[in-house]
Amino acid sequence: MSIQGTEEVHVIPNSERNPGVPLETSWFDQIAVNTPAAERRAATLTSRRTVKKEWQAAWLVNAVRCMDLTTLAGDDTPERVRRLCAKARKPIADHIMADLGLRELHAGAVCVYPAMVGTAVKALEGTGVPVASVATGFPAGLMPLNLRLAEILYAVDHGAHEIDIVITRAHVLDGNWQALYDEVSEMREACGQAHMKAILATGDLKTLRNIYKASMVAMQAGADFIKTSTGKEGVNATLPVSLVMVRALRDYGDRTGHRVGFKPAGGMKTAKDALAWQILMKEELGNDWLKPDLFRLGASSMLGDIERQLEHHVTGRYAASSRHAIA
Numbered sequence: 001m002s003i004q005g006t007e008e009v010h011v012i013p014n015s016e017r018n019p020g021v022p023l024e025t026s027w028f029d030q031i032a033v034n035t036p037a038a039e040r041r042a043a044t045l046t047s048r049r050t051v052k053k054e055w056q057a058a059w060l061v062n063a064v065r066c067m068d069l070t071t072l073a074g075d076d077t078p079e080r081v082r083r084l085c086a087k088a089r090k091p092i093a094d095h096i097m098a099d100l101g102l103r104e105l106h107a108g109a110v111c112v113y114p115a116m117v118g119t120a121v122k123a124l125e126g127t128g129v130p131v132a133s134v135a136t137g138f139p140a141g142l143m144p145l146n147l148r149l150a151e152i153l154y155a156v157d158h159g160a161h162e163i164d165i166v167i168t169r170a171h172v173l174d175g176n177w178q179a180l181y182d183e184v185s186e187m188r189e190a191c192g193q194a195h196m197k198a199i200l201a202t203g204d205l206k207t208l209r210n211i212y213k214a215s216m217v218a219m220q221a222g223a224d225f226i227k228t229s230t231g232k233e234g235v236n237a238t239l240p241v242s243l244v245m246v247r248a249l250r251d252y253g254d255r256t257g258h259r260v261g262f263k264p265a266g267g268m269k270t271a272k273d274a275l276a277w278q279i280l281m282k283e284e285l286g287n288d289w290l291k292p293d294l295f296r297l298g299a300s301s302m303l304g305d306i307e308r309q310l311e312h313h314v315t316g317r318y319a320a321s322s323r324h325a326i327a
Ligand SMILES: O=C[C@H](O)COP(=O)(O)O
Pocket: 070, 072, 111, 229, 230, 231, 232, 236, 265, 266, 267, 268, 298, 299, 300, 301
């Protein structure tokens, strides 16, 4: 695993983005999602799969470079956003970086509310760290579509490189796939050059089958990423839900040849979570989905635990082999 930062802002070139395809409900009308099987399979990711101690530091560093470092709180201030940006530029303490032999490392992106985009863009200028903005009436999405589209335009106009949209959950709960397709297509168009992540808010969607179908429709409508949650639902990212979404993503790739990214988000706080989700990506989709172009972890409070675990590694007996793994 080679881990290096980059000076360029990590925006997927248009030629590699998912252009979307016409809505085709026969792709998922017949699907059967076996809930107990998805739960059993997800459980093996935490109970039976482990990352060898000597490789853990490399996996944790990779989680950092794929992390959308997030602040989405009602009491956010420009000063808090600037501090978050400073953390995104230099997420790991110097002595840990030196011990692991890393020259440069930054977070995958910073994720903020639209009103904070300008502050974040300025704070991250020249660093290569993209700014993601939530939009479209985050977190509930219960606003008229024209205002939700205007919010995207505002964020893009202020320099956001990525837009995290929310879908109308009622379209999924009513089985109105055409309405879902139409709104996501319009949002995608409003994003222009910015790269669009579609938040499904899976905790609101009731069944894994709904989650599979919503994933497929969002991709058909041109989402560059599908994302589990806003962090504000009662249940946010879980492994069974993520498994169903990545399998939808694989099915979409098989049908169309387009690669779509995955962003689990909400409620993930530990280094152990970071490992479990990376194992899922590697086992289901392979190493390409362990890179920030196709994988992000959306989290406001996971970095602290990762830094603590890395500190243990560099002060412990595994430091030398981890250094070797990252080189
Ligand atoms: O998109 C990211 C989520 O909103 C973060 O949720 P969290 O605060 O539970 O980590």
